Amino acid sequence: MHHFAYIDQNLHCESVDLAAVASLYGTPTYVYSAATIESNYRRLLAGFPGLDVQICYAMKANSNLAILRHLHNLGAGYDLVSGGEIRRVVAAGGDLQRSVFAGVGKSEDEIRLALENGVFAFHVESEPELVRINHVAGTLGRVAPVAIRINPDVDARTHAKITTGKSGNKFGISLAQASLVHEAVAKLKHVALKGVQMHIGSQLTATGPFVEAVQKVLPFVSELKRSHDIGYFSIGGGMGIVYQDALASGRAEWWERRDQAQRPITPESYGAALTPLLEPLGLKILLEHGRFMVGNAGILLTQVEYLKRASGKNFLVVDAGMNDLIRPAMYEGYHEIVPLHRDTSRRAMVADVVGPICESSDCFAHDYQLQEVGEGETLALMSAGAYGYSMASRYNSRLLPAEVLVKGSSFELISARETFEQLIANERIPAFL
Numbered sequence: 478m479h480h481f482a483y484i485d486q487n488l489h490c491e492s493v494d495l496a497a498v499a500s501l502y503g504t505p506t507y508v509y510s511a512a513t514i515e516s517n518y519r520r521l522l523a524g525f526p527g528l529d530v531q532i533c534y535a536m537k538a539n540s541n542l543a544i545l546r547h548l549h550n551l552g553a554g555y556d557l558v559s560g561g562e563i564r565r566v567v568a569a570g571g572d573l574q575r576s577v578f579a580g581v582g583k584s585e586d587e588i589r590l591a592l593e594n595g596v597f598a599f600h601v602e603s604e605p606e607l608v609r610i611n612h613v614a615g616t617l618g619r620v621a622p623v624a625i626r627i628n629p630d631v632d633a634r635t636h637a638k639i640t641t642g643k644s645g646n647k648f649g650i651s652l653a654q655a656s657l658v659h660e661a662v663a664k665l666k667h668v669a670l671k672g673v674q675m676h677i678g679s680q681l682t683a684t685g686p687f688v689e690a691v692q693k694v695l696p697f698v699s700e701l702k703r704s705h706d707i708g709y710f711s712i713g714g715g716m717g718i719v720y721q722d723a724l725a726s727g728r729a730e731w732w733e734r735r736d737q738a739q740r741p742i743t744p745e746s747y748g749a750a751l752t753p754l755l756e757p758l759g760l761k762i763l764l765e766h767g768r769f770m771v772g773n774a775g776i777l778l779t780q781v782e783y784l785k786r787a788s789g790k791n792f793l794v795v796d797a798g799m800n801d802l803i804r805p806a807m808y809e810g811y812h813e814i815v816p817l818h819r820d821t822s823r824r825a826m827v828a829d830v831v832g833p834i835c836e837s838s839d840c841f842a843h844d845y846q847l848q849e850v851g852e853g854e855t856l857a858l859m860s861a862g863a864y865g866y867s868m869a870s871r872y873n874s875r876l877l878p879a880e881v882l883v884k885g886s887s888f889e890l891i892s893a894r895e896t897f898e899q900l901i902a903n904e905r906i907p908a909f910l
């Protein structure tokens with residue numbers, strides 16, 4: 478469910494007409510719904526009734542300060558993957574005591590920053606990292622709270638570039654090695670074991686792989702609780718969202734029309750499948766979803782620059798490119814594309830929707846059917862709230878797009894479009910030229 482819908486044939490976000498946003502701030506511009514983020518957060522929590530759950534929002538999905546503050550106000554901590562993200566949480570007024578620090582490549586500086594800011598725990602991915610955390614904590618006279626990330630070796634059945642819980646990828650420690658690493662923890666003076674962690678991948682559309690992974694790791698967690706008195710189990714993130722039928726999936730009827738078996742994963746089905754497994758543990762449960770929290774809460778507005786007809790094909794050349802939204806080029810990601818103004822009297826057209834960048838991969842959709850549109854009209858790429866702006870670049874010297882947050886009938890810029898001066902601000906021409 479989300480808050481993007483047509484009212485009188487004009488696409489709205491909550492009560493805001495998106496044409497007003499486009500005319501005020503131009504395009505390409507990301508627009509997010511505060512209500513959708515709040516509803517996603519509350520539904521996820523409600524999926525685990527009776528359990529002590531902390532949501533650690535995986536902020537790499539969308540790390541705008543306003544989004545971070547909004548989720549903080551709802552009670553979220555964060556799943557952090559860099560020093561930059563730690564500093565963003567501080568800048569947003571977020572809570573690092575409810576946040577965990579993940580990632581395979583934590584530098585000494587990042588570990589120090591996390592310790593100084595009192596993160597809830599480090600999610601450790603290797604033995605050398607454990608040794609380094611112990612060392613840095615020692616120099617600060619601290620004891621670092623840690624949990625080892627277990628790689629349960631399950632097939633998440635998602636895109637290869639976003640699967641993380643299979644042996645042979647760089648993440649975590651196998652169950653076979655886990656006992657040895659936990660013995661190592663016991664010997665180190667400046668680390669203390671607080672929990673267990675796992676995360677098997679992203680954009681999972683069924684509960685099966687989550688259940689399989691939890692079942693696989695569960696005996697180990699129980700054993701560790703007996704021997705080490707740990708306090709929590711983080712089952713990671715990865716819940717998928719609807720991309721294919723994104724606009725329609727905003728309404729309850731869309732979900733009701735599908736029978737249980739073919740319904741994509743929901744926070745309700747996810748919670749219902751996992752709660753009975755987790756309840757007997759008597760541990761605090763951490764959930765680290767990123768995409769689910771913000772993915773369907775955002776769209777990318779883009780204007781048609783040209784309708785080009787060539788070799789029997791239509792190309793809609795739009796003003797957003799792969800630098801603004803890289804998912805189609807990088808993960809074969811799909812985004813539904815809809816016009817801001819719906820006109821049922823127009824015919825349908827089939828077109829490749831492409832960006833202006835000098836690469837053939839700069840294509841949002843091939844042979845896409847939509848209502849006939851032309852130069853100057855604005856389109857929305859749906860479900861673009863996660864891994865959209867946060868993965869944007871300046872390739873082709875394009876300026877980073879603007880971001881707008883909607884709440885009810887209010888909307889405000891939460892990130893201004895980049896300026897050319899900012900684009901070149903760090904560059905210098907040496908005197909020897």
Ligand SMILES: *Cc1c(COP(=O)(O)O)cnc(C)c1O
Nearest residue numbers: 535676679714715765766767768
């Ligand atoms: C990226 C990541 C997540 C979030 O993944 P989503 O698919 O966005 O939910 C959670 N935990 C860890 C360790 C991650 O690296």
